[in-house]
Structure formats: C-alpha cells, structure tokens
Amino acid sequence: MKPANRLENIELSLIRQINALATPLCVNLGIGEPNVEPDETLREFAVRAAATGSWHYTANAGTVALRKLIAGESGFDPKSEVCVTAGTEEALFSIFQAYVDPGDEVLVPNPGFLAYATLARIAGATPVSYDLDPPDWRVDLDSLLKKITAKTKLIVVNSPSNPLGSVIDGETLQRIADAGPLVVSDEVYREIWYDAPPPSMLGMSDNVIVVGGMSKSHAMTGLRLGWVFAREAFMKPIITAHQYIATCASAFSQSLAESILSDAEWNRSWLERIRAQFRRQREAALFSIARELEATIPSPAGAFYAFVPVPACETVSFAKTLATDAAVLVIPGVAFGSLGEGFVRISFAASIEDIGTGIERIGRWLRASGR
Numbered sequence: 001m002k003p004a005n006r007l008e009n010i011e012l013s014l015i016r017q018i019n020a021l022a023t024p025l026c027v028n029l030g031i032g033e034p035n036v037e038p039d040e041t042l043r044e045f046a047v048r049a050a051a052t053g054s055w056h057y058t059a060n061a062g063t064v065a066l067r068k069l070i071a072g073e074s075g076f077d078p079k080s081e082v083c084v085t086a087g088t089e090e091a092l093f094s095i096f097q098a099y100v101d102p103g104d105e106v107l108v109p110n111p112g113f114l115a116y117a118t119l120a121r122i123a124g125a126t127p128v129s130y131d132l133d134p135p136d137w138r139v140d141l142d143s144l145l146k147k148i149t150a151k152t153k154l155i156v157v158n159s160p161s162n163p164l165g166s167v168i169d170g171e172t173l174q175r176i177a178d179a180g181p182l183v184v185s186d187e188v189y190r191e192i193w194y195d196a197p198p199p200s201m202l203g204m205s206d207n208v209i210v211v212g213g214m215s216k217s218h219a220m221t222g223l224r225l226g227w228v229f230a231r232e233a234f235m236k237p238i239i240t241a242h243q244y245i246a247t248c249a250s251a252f253s254q255s256l257a258e259s260i261l262s263d264a265e266w267n268r269s270w271l272e273r274i275r276a277q278f279r280r281q282r283e284a285a286l287f288s289i290a291r292e293l294e295a296t297i298p299s300p301a302g303a304f305y306a307f308v309p310v311p312a313c314e315t316v317s318f319a320k321t322l323a324t325d326a327a328v329l330v331i332p333g334v335a336f337g338s339l340g341e342g343f344v345r346i347s348f349a350a351s352i353e354d355i356g357t358g359i360e361r362i363g364r365w366l367r368a369s370g371r
Helices: 014-019 038-053 064-071 089-098 115-122 141-146 170-177 232-246 251-262 264-293 315-326 351-370
Strands: 083-087 105-109 127-133 151-159 182-186 206-211 226-229 305-309 343-347
Touching: 014 315, 038 251, 064 083, 064 226, 083 232, 089 115, 089 151, 089 182, 089 226, 089 232, 089 343, 105 305, 115 127, 115 151, 127 141, 127 226, 141 170, 151 170, 170 182, 226 351, 251 264, 264 305, 264 351, 315 343, 315 351
Parallel strands: 105 127, 105 151, 151 182, 182 206
Antiparallel strands: 083 226, 206 226, 305 343
8 A cells, every 4th residue: 555645754853763762771861851860759740640630622722721721911811822732743743734734835944953844745735944043043034934935834943953052143033933934932941941042933023933842841742732823714724724733732741730830849959950950951961062073053042952073074873873882872964954064962961971872883984994
C-alpha cells in the first residue's frame, strides 16, 4: 500500500535519527529534554492528581479551572480563548490543520525548530524560510517582511529559540505581529531564561496565536501538557481540529497542572531553581566549548541549547560519526534549516560531568581527525 501523498518525503526527524544511534556508552547532548527530576512537592501533586482527579474525558478545550489558571491576568477569556492540548506539538499540528491549505505559504525561521516546515508540508503548503543571522541570531526583519505574499497564511516565531537559545526583542516581535498574516508564537521555552524574562507576543495583536506548555519548564515532556491562546474567532477551528486529533489533553496531566499553577509560591520557587540549575550547566557548556572546541559563542539567553560552529564538514555525517566513534550525541545544525550547516546543537540539559565529558570527546575526535 502506498502511503498518503501528504507523507511523501516526510521521515522521522534528524533529532530522532541521531538519538536512535545511542548506546549505553554514549553521552547524550542531543535530546531536548530537561535533566530535572520532580521534587517531593511535585510528586505529591502527582499522587493527588492520580488519587482524586478525573479519569474521564474533559471538555475538548480542557477543564475550565485549568484554563482560568493558564489565562491568569492575560485578558484572554478562559472559556473561549484558551485551549489545553496534548503538548505543544499537538497544539501546533491543530493550528496548522485549522488554517493551512494546499498552496499556502508558511514563513518559518532558518535556523528553526524542524517541525514547523514539516507541519506546513503535511498540510500541503510551502515552507518559506526567513533568516536569523549569526552570531547573535537576530531576525532579518526587512527580509522577513519582503517574503510576505498573498499566499502567506502563517508566520511562525520561536523565542526563546530551539535550537539557538536566542531571544527576539519586543520591538521586532511587535513589527511581526503588525505585518498582517496570522502569527504563531511558539513560547514553550519562555520560562527558561537567564538574564531577563523574554518578551511574549501575547496580546500584541488579535491575529497572534501563542503556544505554550509545561514540558520544558516542569520536566513534564512525557505527560503531554500544552496550551493555545487565541482570540475567540481564531480559536474555534483550532479546537475543532484538536477534538479530532486528541479529543482532550490527559485528564491526569490537567489535574497535575492545576495543582502546580494553584500553588504560586511553590511554582515560583521551582522555576527559580531550574533556571539556576540550567545557568550553571550553561556556564559549564560555554567553558568546555571554548576550551575543547576553540569556539566562542554568545551566551544563550533562553532555553538550554548552544549552537556551535564546527570545522568545515557535512554536519549530518559528522554527528553520526560522533555518535558511533566518539560516543557522544549532538544534533547536526542543518536539521534546523540550511543556515544551520556548519553548526551542531549541543543541549546543556545534562549533568555538568556529562557536559564536560561529551564536549571533551568531540574535541578529542576533532584533533585526532586533524580538523
């Protein structure tokens, strides 16, 4: 049987392909998952959610109680302008299915998270990349605006960025919000920052759709809990698509999220602790990158990734060789767009020991190969 045309040339991401090469001896600096374990309070929240929470369907958009907590003081109506999803990936899929038609164009960052272009292709649209310029990875705003055509259905923004760790300034975000097309702002890393909270696009314009979640901020990647903010007129088709994709987010995960967000003091303390942990790991990564790889990069302002230049090579084969010959996993930069060639993404969501060991192995392999 021939697969559907929509999946032609769609394959598992390079992130998953590289991680499939892992052996027990590998140091994994490739996966985008927090190296954070639940504390006693978070485990108590989980026990309570399992013991007293519902095991049945919730409303498609999620429980009203949780939507109120997510909405907070945002000015968005929790009953009609917030939808709880099965992670941010499902949120994005629902948005693309709700709004993107064959023949449309979707502006995506280059380098940028690889799912954006793939979701556009699955919907039958053409991804059109806009450049982020090294070394600070700033948006080339004039170039972006010139790429808007009558076919442009969505502009996708990701700040803090995966894979770059860069943050887009508020003025640039506002100009993108005012550009005309629908804007999807992926803010799943928004709570992971180092010097100042990154600006959000929430409320910048009625045509902005904001995606967020708890996978990265609360180490809940396996519990699939995300959300969408959109004005009511834009939300209705998203909820319809979400219904047929997931019905509703996990009732357990929703109960757990409600407990977390209801305890504002604990949640503030938790976020401060994980930022402090990632800050230490970031400094360890930057030190090792400078010492072992002789590369100096701007300090990532958010998320937990370093996008590191490597000596001239084809980075897919380079990353695969590192996995098999040096027992360290990193993601080839070209996985995130053409401007990622010549770079690798190193995740510092790992222990300081693993960060040092993994980057030292990369440096040793480079020196041994004469690179």
